[in-house]
Amino acid sequence: MLLALNPSADLAKLVQSGDMRRLVRALPRYDDVQLAAQLDNLEAAEQDAVLQHLPGERRPQVLSHMRYEVAAKIIERLAPQEAAGLLDNLESDDAADILGRIDEDKLRQILARFDAADAHALEELLAYPEHSAGGIMSPSFFAVHQDVTIAEATRLIQTAEELPQHVQYVYVVDEHDRLVGVIGLRDLVLSKPDQPIHSVMATELVTVTADTDQEKVAECASRYDLVAIPVVDDQRRLLGVVTIDDIVDVLREEATEDILRMAGAGDMLIDAREFGASFRARVPWLGAAAFGGLLVASSLQGYEDALRSMPALALFMPVVAGMGGNVGTQSSTIVVRGLAVGYVETTRIGRLVLREVALGASLGMIYGIAIALVSPLLGTTGGDPLGLGLTITLGTMGSMVIAAAVGTFVPLIMHRLNIDPAIATGPFVTTAVDILGLLLYFWLATVLLSVTALPP
């Protein structure tokens, strides 16, 4: 009975101790998944030491449960012959996922060590785009002709040479190898042995094509509660199957992608050892933000005189802009995630926009007043506490209404333009809200307070 993913004995310490006999004795205490989870976070030399002391038959299993990028690094360090020997024991979709992450030269060397048919199959898988159904599907599936009986289908399963490990469905094809139906193992067991399979199979099929985006595949599987989705070509011939374990990976990957993109922190989690990749992932977003910040500075220039006569105005810039930024981020986050999980329908957005703006206005009123009431306690100079309070109240409220509207509309427009709203929303919304919110705030100051402004 295994419950914990991190058993108390810490593999890292064992490896670092250098006592390989203790390591070898400890390895059977971890199952393949636990070992893979621990290996993911070890240093390269430590990973190699553990794998070297691991019984040969466990190595492929452990490798297949590791993060693909880390497994790819391990494979790159092996001799091509050894790498091919190891990968040959993996399910071919796992092998392709790892091979897709290694250096081109090394890849060719490794593929040359496979027998021709296997190498060809792997090359075909590698040719599909990374985030497509083709890129995540397994080319092994179990299919029978529509005229066989249940008993014959069962015998075919029992005598199959290479049955996919996760087979849950038997696919049924016609004489042109076109997919015409499917039957789950459960229903196969429940059906009368002498029935022809086409009389009991399901014919309403959910299928995808090789170029379907993996996010769509995951959406389909999750909506239809399927544990595998067949991938077909334009003739409806079966190319492969996307299994639920890969769909679960996709769901986690896509959620991570959305979360990171919204913060401008790249597309995927990057190993802490990789400085360059992290740097490159974060440069563009910060560049956009810097440009936005300069735009803000430039657009506020006309108010230098106002600031000179009432510097207290500057002290409340962070809170006015910040409250707007917060509401804007809330609204855009709700829209981005809502679009991703199908919660926000682009055809019915009026209600959503209305709610967000109403929320911005009411929350803005509450916090605008609260901030203004507290501000005199700070004892800032200025001479006109009432005017300043009113400026802060209305500025905060206005900035929050603007932010709610911008934060809701921008991702919806991006989505309509087929731009991933998670990518571009952040800096755009922040900059727009900073500029509009602060311009409003300073304009209010010139109207409500005895401060002057140059025309902006």
Added chain:
Amino acid sequence: MLLALNPSADLAKLVQSGDMRRLVRALPRYDDVQLAAQLDNLEAAEQDAVLQHLPGERRPQVLSHMRYEVAAKIIERLAPQEAAGLLDNLESDDAADILGRIDEDKLRQILARFDAADAHALEELLAYPEHSAGGIMSPSFFAVHQDVTIAEATRLIQTAEELPQHVQYVYVVDEHDRLVGVIGLRDLVLSKPDQPIHSVMATELVTVTADTDQEKVAECASRYDLVAIPVVDDQRRLLGVVTIDDIVDVLREEATEDILRMAGAGDMLIDAREFGASFRARVPWLGAAAFGGLLVASSLQGYEDALRSMPALALFMPVVAGMGGNVGTQSSTIVVRGLAVGYVETTRIGRLVLREVALGASLGMIYGIAIALVSPLLGTTGGDPLGLGLTITLGTMGSMVIAAAVGTFVPLIMHRLNIDPAIATGPFVTTAVDILGLLLYFWLATVLLSVTALPP
């Protein structure tokens, strides 16, 4: 062959047209899942009209594929007798998920219409905490005694009165009903009929208890590539099974929760019609942000004289604080998501902190210089462009280093204190970065420029 989740014919328009004969003709063109997805976004009266015109046998299926909150609203509008009749045809875990979201009074009225045993089973499911394994498990599973043969197990499946729809595994128990093994349907089909099941079953089992957090359950399923996880009590007796479709739901739900929490936008997506719930979800975060903003204003008070003599300083406050805020958000997002998917190990954080701070410093240098170089072009007054440029460069850089450190440490510390880092990181990091970054910026101004400051 069904591919699209949103077929071109728009159900909403059909219902609104009021032409019920056309609606009835159109309904067979949608499968249950498509219909559920469309119903989710209709108005209450429209939903009721569609369900009323739907053949009775499709209703439970359609309902089970809708969002639980929306399905619960529909159930609440039905007479108790009708509600019970509908729910009785759902898998009991789906029924419990819907019933868990309806009004207490109505719940009792509906449960009174079930036969006593079913009502009792549902009440037991409803008693488990919402986000636990017990709360998402299905109490129906298929188990046999360890002494039966493969042939007998197969016959038991074929003659079972109520076989769970998604049965993938046959569980094996001893004479005390304790779980001792499991065999997949695939291996059942592959095994020799006269073998005793205990000789072919897997005995290394991944199990959870009813109070295991659903996030842990999903993590286990995804790591071990399982399509179902058994839930056992402290005697290892089987209580139920969490199936992969529920695990997929959990993964999506938890990702949504993390994304929304990081923006302070609540725990779950809220229907656009519900103003009050959205309001309540967002008030606390904004309150924390308002408090933080006042702290910022208060901590900068000593610099009013500096601002009076060089108001241009105020213009660059948003970019200095903003660049820090951006890097801080990037760092904290990476840590929060890394902790959620097991990418960040709390035992090995040195490398991560080092990378984040180094990134903050190098990105800060690049953008600090870039912003300072561009700033004179804005033509701000001030008289000391070099001093102002240096203040901006060092202020931006310092603010970004501080932000990277704070953004990395705060979620790690929260996690160590068993506080969900997604909840509390946002306002805390923003406020800390604003205060520290701007204090540094103004302090630099007093040192590098001929401006004065009161002691803060």
